[in-house]
Amino acid sequence: MAKRRRLSAPDASEIEAIEEGFAAKPGINPFDPAPASAPPIAKVSAEAAQLHGMTAVADRVEMARDKADAERWRAADAAGDTVLRIPLAEIDRDYLRRDRMQIDEGELEELISSVRTNGLRSPVEVIALDDGYGLVSGFRRLEAYARLNRTEGGFAEIPAFLRGGADSAGAYVAMIEENELRANLSPYERGRIAVLVAGQGVFASVEAAVEALFGAASKAKRSKVRSFAAVHEGLGDLLRFPNALSEKTGLKLAVALRSGGQGALRAALAGAELEDERAEVRLLESALAGLEPVAETKPRGGRPRQVTRLAARRLHSGGDLSAEVAPTAVRIDLKGRSLDPDQVEALLALIQERLD
Numbered sequence: 001m002a003k004r005r006r007l008s009a010p011d012a013s014e015i016e017a018i019e020e021g022f023a024a025k026p027g028i029n030p031f032d033p034a035p036a037s038a039p040p041i042a043k044v045s046a047e048a049a050q051l052h053g054m055t056a057v058a059d060r061v062e063m064a065r066d067k068a069d070a071e072r073w074r075a076a077d078a079a080g081d082t083v084l085r086i087p088l089a090e091i092d093r094d095y096l097r098r099d100r101m102q103i104d105e106g107e108l109e110e111l112i113s114s115v116r117t118n119g120l121r122s123p124v125e126v127i128a129l130d131d132g133y134g135l136v137s138g139f140r141r142l143e144a145y146a147r148l149n150r151t152e153g154g155f156a157e158i159p160a161f162l163r164g165g166a167d168s169a170g171a172y173v174a175m176i177e178e179n180e181l182r183a184n185l186s187p188y189e190r191g192r193i194a195v196l197v198a199g200q201g202v203f204a205s206v207e208a209a210v211e212a213l214f215g216a217a218s219k220a221k222r223s224k225v226r227s228f229a230a231v232h233e234g235l236g237d238l239l240r241f242p243n244a245l246s247e248k249t250g251l252k253l254a255v256a257l258r259s260g261g262q263g264a265l266r267a268a269l270a271g272a273e274l275e276d277e278r279a280e281v282r283l284l285e286s287a288l289a290g291l292e293p294v295a296e297t298k299p300r301g302g303r304p305r306q307v308t309r310l311a312a313r314r315l316h317s318g319g320d321l322s323a324e325v326a327p328t329a330v331r332i333d334l335k336g337r338s339l340d341p342d343q344v345e346a347l348l349a350l351i352q353e354r355l356d
Helices: 012-023 040-078 105-118 139-151 168-182 187-199 206-213 219-235 247-258 262-269 277-290 341-355
Strands: 083-087 124-129 132-137 157-163 308-314 320-326 329-335
Touching: 105 139, 132 139, 132 157, 139 157, 187 206, 187 219, 187 247, 187 308, 206 219, 219 247, 219 262, 247 262, 247 277, 262 277
Parallel strands: 124 157
Antiparallel strands: 083 157, 124 132, 308 320, 320 329
């Protein structure tokens, strides 16, 4: 049987020797500097531990920064404020009926030169479609990129804001607002786009289109838009230089059209050989002068009468047939086709038979 060893408590000198031994070893806390008397390997271990601790802190700071950046990016992406580079071939520039009828070639050349030298300062706006993207705003910028892409490299993709959840009405309002801010549309262009989008069924009527597209404009300006909308409806297919119409001439034409002068005005324009816009204006002024004077009526206050315009129908034999329905009247228009009096009489007889 093994003999048991009796334990005895160390004296004070032994305890001091033990404490000195512990003091010579590297500290447990890696951030505490190693004592000068520590062995080299202890110093290396302490420095490595200290560096590892600092790296872990830096990593946590970087991760927090990355998380905040990711959250900001997701918020911007949801708001449509992130910029993508989209191939030109994937953008449908005819997604909307354009409000601007013509592009000023001089201004476009200036834009092309600026894009070539300084890049595109303002991205275009698109929405996602099933088979690509639809252009909402930036028609001139897209055209500049397309022309540059034909002869130079680096323009096959264009910077674009991807707007989400925009319906057709909202897209048209955005297009109008951009063009009104960058360069005012002509009075005729404003009236024309109201008629076009109403005809597409985006709005219930021309009146509703004017109120939505130009809601920020004054009451007087919206009234002018409605007048030029009437000009486009009555004479748009025959006018060759509609943007040259002044507000004064356009308003006179609208009054004449609403007073039954459409036939005389269309007859004057049909087949006329016009050299330039001034010749067309002179022709219209002459036709207006030949109409019987219309008694001026005092305008009534309040909102304009609501008129519902039905979508135009293309006839296989040629021409477009459309109609407008008001609370107490109906107007049927046939454009692009002429009928003799006997044919019109037969149509009236059919309508009368259906209504009687």
